[in-house]
Amino acid sequence: MEQVVNGVLVVNTETIPGKKITETLGVVSGSTVRAKHVGKDIFALFKNIVGGELTQYTELLQEARQDAVARMVADAMTLDATAVVNVRFATSAITAGAAELFAYGTAVKYE
Template structure:
């Protein structure tokens, strides 16, 4: 089971919007990104094959993707902090297959300072 991380009081604002409602963008730092590449586990593949027969959620893959999303976002936020940003706007996710059984999860957005 995965436990959600609590955000500190000085957390960076993340939004898929082009700005932060009620706040003004006062500095623009540019593109920030974070990524991780994850491979499937052979045991999970076998269990997923059985689950395909009877139907239902593939919980092992759901957890794998949740962890990958969180890791890519954490890396993007770390890059934004290093630039001095307090927000990342227009956040997006992308995935791509990089090898048989392995995929990259990529998070990106625009680092800004808002007030």
């Protein structure tokens, strides 16, 4: 929940509220595929019979999302961007128990 990741401002709005964008540098993206170990998968399978929240997978996706955002920011830093705007997320299920997370946005400079 940081507002600034490694000195790069990340927002999902088209503009940065209260700031002015001076230059667009292109699309940046970051993706990751993560899985939990078998023990947690089996526990989730048991939990699924009873229903409710599957905390193991909530955790998994949270970690994956942080990873994807961090990679996107690293990509933005190679372009010397000061912010990433209009960030979108995409998720896909490859196999049961693994999650592919993809974060993308536009790298910009602002003043």
